[in-house]
Amino acid sequence: MEKAKKRQFGIIATIVLAAVIVLGLMWATATATKNEEHKDTLERVERLGRIVWGVKADTRLFGLMDTKTGISQGFDIDIARALTVQISKQTGVPMSAEFVPVSSSSKMQLLKNTNIDGSVSTMTITPEREKIIDFTDQYFDAGQSILVRKNSGIKNIRDMNSSKYTIIVVVGTTAATELAKFAPKAKMLAVQDYATGMQALKSGQGQAMSTDNAILYGFATENPEYHIAGNAFTHGPYGIAFDNNQGPMIKQTNRALKTIKENGIYNQLIKKWFSDVPGLDWHSLEVK
Amino acid sequence: MVTLGIFSAFTPQNVLYLLGGLGITVGVSIISVILSLIFGSIVGIIQFERLPYFSKFVGTINNVIRNLPLLLIIFFVYFALPKIGIHLPIFWATVIAMSTFESAMLAEIVRGGLESVDIGQFEGARANGLSNMQTMIYIILPQAYKKMIPPIISQLISLVKDTSLAMGIVLSEMTYRGQIVYAQNSTYIIPVLIAITLVYFLLNYGLSLIARWADHKLA
């Protein structure tokens, strides 16, 4: 084949490729700018008339997927619904609530990507997280505990501070960092989600699963041969999260949260989800 | 306990839910295979043409992508690209990650396919007055693609299987949905895993039969 002709073909191929890459980049930047434009969350939800909430799909009591509707069910979801109604009243803009399942490892990124507007997903308020996202006031009081087999003889987290124990946690939760302080000698096994974590505990991959007591109560309800050992060893209340610098949205949500706590809706939801949990003093969760 | 799981795990709503996941799995795979066929062909042709510098450059990028784990590329597209201002919804993030990876794999197949076409064919076609471009499109590519059909189908099989990796970023595909179903009740795990395995197997085995048939027919 003649060299010149060959070169000509190659150049055409090159141009096609370059064009595609340029178009791709243009589309990406366009999407990026579009995201920039909608920087203000409150403005966006008012304009679109909906709030997209990130919620858990694998956490009993807070957010567990209902395969019939494809929507999670739980305390978090009901709180998000109540807040949406209240925010609509406050702003005078009718808004609906939509739900997107998130995992512990993906929820931060989804907020940043504006795939979700806010997150009600058992998220502990921490100073590290507050650097990159915004939290409302706390909406649920939680602390970290361990779930163990009833006959394991483990009484509390201190008993587990030995290299012969493995504690299961979920990637991206605060449990992973806290364990290093309370049981530094124990081994840690991090999995991608709670469903895998519970299965891993049952199949003996570890002797305990550690996360917030509130989440563990859900697992203890379903698996009677397991219970929570000892009191919570950390204090980490949950907050509703929004992207960084969302002052107006945070203000509206805090106001709505305060209202539902005052008008009794909050206590109703606590009763609905936590009154049947064995071993839990659910009255302690109510607001007085 | 297990037998109990078999009956209660597959309620109509759970089955529908899992089938919806299958739809997403197949959707991601088909879009990705089409995109990667287009890009893979372009990159493969560039490498085959041995253009000064440019082919080497494209070839190097291709080698880098080909030698990375797909899981890493998925995490990168979804979790790291937003850092530089590229935000993608989860479905398209998966499609783009998979197409990027598969394009690199297919480019190698296309290059290999082109190199296996007899050089004499180029010269023959040229002697008959066809232009270089015409030769490529009408003579060389059809022959090369014929040889490439089996490897392309086996890439499609890989795609279907690899879609399961996207559960790492909570794409609601079949493996993820299976996990949601066995989160309801942990006795469901064995029946659900077996059912999902069976579906993947039937889908992919069907594809591999097509590949074998095509191989036989074209050989």
Place this chain on the structure above:
Amino acid sequence: MALLQNNFPTFLQGFGYTLLSSIIALIGSMILGTGFAIMQIVPQKWIQKIGNIYVQVFRNIPLLIITFFFFLVVSKYIKMSGFTSGTVALMLYTSAFIAETVRAGILAVNTGQMEGARANGLSFAQAMRYIVLPQAFRISLPSLGNQFINLVKNSSILAFVGGLDLMYQGNMIAANTFDTFSTYIIVAIFYLILTLPLSYYIQHLERKLKRAA
């Protein structure tokens, strides 16, 4: 780069586990794969069938599901860590591909060689061992190399089951530092240290084989 400095021991540990898992899985899958390749060649039809079913099943289901199966189901009865279950799954999965490659290699060896060896009084096993297999491996070396690269890449599956490998450590560091971009780039470089030289060597090998042919 501060990220790399602060977490260097973690990255290195992950790199070590990725390497360890890959090597164990490679050795295991070479042995298993060759075994199943031979099973598909032997004269007995029913043994052929078993070999064939094994290869078809493991080739056509996702590695992730095999891994979950060992991690969550099998480990109820046989104790195994995330690392072990991931590595075993990787070994079984890869062995199906290696079986295909080796089988193709064996078929590519001239059938006359087998017959000649048998005529000279060698048993089927001896002829396989001394005459056919060495040639088959030589022919399939580039494809085997590609399977090894795939194996290294697929070892990232360990991240799903807490296998302490490079991808797992990368995810942990990304979750702690929120610096996803740099973390994943560093993880990518570590993977390339393993796979890229191998890939170039295979291309070199392929070219050499082609020239020889």
